[in-house]
Amino acid sequence: MRTPPLLVCCGLATLDVVQVVDHVPAPDEKLVAGDLDVSFGGPAANAAATAVALGVPAVLVTALGAGPVADLVRAGLVAAGVEVVDLLAGRPGSPAVSTVLVTRSTGERAVVSVNATGAGDLRGAADAVVDQVLARATAVLVDGHHLGAARVVAAAAHTRGIPVLLDGGSWKPGLEALIAHVDHAVLSADLAFPGVAGDGVLDAVAELGPGFVAQSAGGGPVRIRATSADGVRTSSVLQPPDVPASEVVDTLGAGDVLHGATAAALARGVDVRAALAEGVLRASESVRHRGALGWASGPRGSSTVRPSR
Incomplete structure (x- = not known):
């Protein structure tokens, strides 16, 4: 009998304050936003919620703590169906608040956030929960935030043969x-490997261990490096579906949807290239909707004020 899928995500959860504007303000300029949305965000958090929206249960290992901002983020995650493992449980804490400006005409976004810089070293907290967290996991996603905790979770999963x-x-x-x-x-597309440029980024990351490395390019082709068991490295390209500029509503969270949908497919046992193709399709659809999860919960272009989340 096949093991039921369960995705474990380890990384950042934030409170996102998203405002839709006609343009990004110049110095000393004041704007009136056309729409406001307050909800949880962060790569791992959005990936976990994406998986749940696609029918794959997800656990998010993150750092929230106790406080009003943490309560808002936790409530939003729970409402989205995500199980939360808080590495700051019982301690004062406040997730980062991300300020996001979405340009109405293009869907492009500008983001300001302190990310996970204030959470401290969470390796001990991760060590205490990793066995329980991974007991039923069929795939793991890490987003590079809370690095100490992510290393504990990823190393344990890798040892257990969990992708x-x-x-x-x-x-x-x-x-x-x-x-x-x-x-x-x-x-x-924005990841800059120290001292490496262009296609060399894919090879440099592959040299560090992953057998499959891909790099997105917005709506452009996804470049892939795959290394076989005998060390042979091949290159290929995955072409996303075309999304006309006139249909782009919001690019916020499209990358998180890409990773979350890919990880959800991996959790179901799908081959990595086919999983990536599923992720690309979901991400391409997501930009036609407002917010990271608009494709799953609302009509195209909809936007709501959700201060309770």
């Missing part, structure tokens, strides 16, 4: 040590 996917949004000091425990890495 580990990296959401490589940006390079962070120490990321190479995490990548050593990763089976599949899907990188954003």
